[in-house]
Amino acid sequence: MESRYNPTAIEAKWQQVWAQGSDQTPDDPQAGTPDKPKFYALSMFPYPSGNLHMGHVRNYTITDVIARVHRMQGDRVLHPMGWDAFGLPAENAAIDRGIHPSKWTYQNIEQMRSQLKRLGLSYDWSREVTTCSPDYYKWTQWLFLQFLQAGLAYQKESAVNWDPVDQTVLANEQVDNEGRSWRSGAKVERKLLRQWFLKITDYAEQLLHDLNKLNGWPERVRLMQANWIGKSVGAYLEFPVVGMAEKIGVFTTRPDTVYGVTYLVLAPEHHLTAQVTTPEQQAAVEVFVQEVSNQSELERTAEDKPKRGIPTGGKAINPFTGEEIPILIADYVLVEYGTGAVMGVPAHDARDFEFAKQKQLPIKAVIVPQPDTTVVELEAAYTDPGFLINSSPFDGMASTEAKTAIIQAAAEKGIGKARIQYRLRDWLISRQRYWGAPIPVIHCPACGTVPVPEADLPVRLPEDIAFCGRGPSPLAQLEAWLQTSCPVCGGPGKRETDTMDTFIDSSWYFLRYPDATNQRQVFDPAKTNDWMPVDQYVGGIEHAILHLLYSRFFTKVLRDRGLLNFDEPFQRLLTQGMVQNKTYKNPVTGKYFLATAIDPANPRDPQTGESLEVFYEKMSKSKSNGVDPESVLVKYGADTARMFILFKAPPEKDLEWDDADVEGQFRFLNRVWRLVAEFVAKGGNTRNFSQASISSNLAKPQKDLRRAIHTAIQKVTEDLQGEYQFNTAVSELMKLSNALSDAAQDSPVYAEGIQMLVLLLAPLAPHIAAELWHVLGNSASVHTQKWPTFDLAALVVDEITLVIQILGKTRGTIQVPATANREALEQYARESAVGQRYLTDKVVKKVIVVPGKLINFVIT
């Protein structure tokens, strides 16, 4: 055995062994392991940008450790990897560098796959999926047809988010709250276009309700999704308009305040705006509507912006009071939400109050008075519950009951009903780009929009295509591809030129892994139902809404289509923190600097000498603070990189990169190496080791060592399952290694310690563990070994340290026999030096004993 730890050599060696598959446990029931419990461990698959970054390394290391532990614990484990390979960067590369998106993408995949292999990740590569491959997108298209058949895919002309840089539309979820594209960062414009949508709103209630089932998800993510779905319970009420047959419908969560309605407000785009406007107001209204339509959504919804609105001159009638009330239009009312019209109750709604004050609209009677106050003039809206007044016949009713009663009254009059409203909108999925799965429909002048027959799938992307700038989609310009025949009538038809949002591809990839190479079906339901749901999903928090909500939606639709027998795709979710690094920024110029160019003791701009801001920020090229995983692999190896990432911070927290700490982990692996090397050099091996060879009557040093070993087994096992505390698992291994360093080497217990150290290290640092296991004389792989269990008897102690407290303050400790009962403990404590000192001449009022831990004397 080499006396020096040489990660480069041993990692290459073992990766080659693993590539030949000789070191794998079968993970498939078809491979003869149907009785084992299944475990599906999944990392969010990457976009093949070309190089792996530290965020990937962290994500995949976490999942790999979990997968490896479960394998050693005897589960059959599915741990696959694939590529989220459609998307704009490929197309942009085509435009900028003249390389075909397909070529660019597959080159990147090649490169990233080999980088992944160098991290020692235990993927089953036979299940690799690539979303841009026709083998995959054929089924993406097939799934689209399922949605179409189910009435869940439709076309609609609508005002959509248009990204002027990438020349495509975006889903609401893909626009940040500053109105910028998640990808290009460009300010999004509003445009009226005919687009494809998926009816995710049909599943709003289920998507919300089933969040309750996701106990293994972070509360934060569940709240974010609930918020996004945005359920409101209320009523739909109709207000007659003076001189018009058509009524104005509003949605309100406060039907109990209907007697206080002072006015109605329509969104400027409301379909009745023009009709309710009187001739005197017509000119002003037209100007206002024009102004509002020129505003972006961002400007319109900007924070602290005063509400703007004008009267239309029209009048409505409050159907409960019979009063005439004015109709206004205002920019704060959104046409997309509810009915695009609201009833104004200034006394009980903060926005209405603000608007009424500003427009000097009358504030009608208070309906739900604030308890214990006599209101002379309202200073703010009162929005809490209370008891109704000014609302005969509902006076005296509690506001919650009044809601139901008034809805019922409205229903009886035929002017309203209970209604539930969601913020969630349908999912806009069409994109005017090339590098995506073509939407499989044909437009026929005679038959209309016709689905491509299943037998004709996939609708292939044409290979021979010119990318000549960021104009309209290249597909729309390729006549040969565009022109086709109608599958129904056989006449001339045109292909749909829009492709699907890449989030469609990633909404079902986890269903494909269980049956990744199926040519006849999207997947065999038996296989997918066997492996699904994913037992542990790991990925970044940035997908809290988009990907995770879409995937849940797909799962529910496919369940309703009879393809799946479960409701939720991801049992447990771990959102791992970001990998951050020290960032140097000139606060004046805004320029970032590479750490290598800066003296950390005195961070100054090398050019101007100005002092720099120093802080931790997510690694990125633009911040000049990235660390290339490649450089770490070359210098220290994958095992050190893995150990550092696991040890440095708990998985869900942000992790600060630190070269000194990486060095520290390398030192630890070196210590482990030397420990084993010395043991082997003295003729030690664990080939014939058995626990039975350990005497039950050990001398104290051996007994202490054995306790340390089995405590480590217990703690590492706890930390690596359930709550996933990899950082403390690593520190337990360090403790075990420290204990072994201090112990005498010539005992069976020492051999046990070496054996356990290597076994427990195996999921975390797979290469060094494989090598050490081998040099210890074992022929089978460490990764196919059974996970060790601790011996309860070894944890038993003869003596414990008893803490002696007086009035809750620790005054000292004594060693006492572990078997001592309460009385005995009290006696030991009283007789001890500490007891003598503090208890003599004192009256003890009470004695509290925590067995095995402490004794507390309450004295006067």
Add this chain to the structure above:
RNA sequence: GCGGACGUGGCGAAAUUGGCAGACGCGCUAGAUUUAGGUUCUAGUCUCUUCGGAGGUGAAGGUUCAAGUCCUUUCGUCCGCACCA
């Protein structure tokens, strides 16, 4: 504004869920070995101290024999949503 998370040494962090605060590591200090250096080993490292102790988990109160942990108030940081009627 609404909702959520979090505040512990010089730094990253631990703390059997109410029972010796600071495990483990980084950094630092001193020493030893080797030395051209990286390395390796040993000891120390919350603060104050009259060496008996005393204080200490953002701050202030409270509950308790006992609080980093529970409750109230408050300050600060971060994240999500934000005219959703």
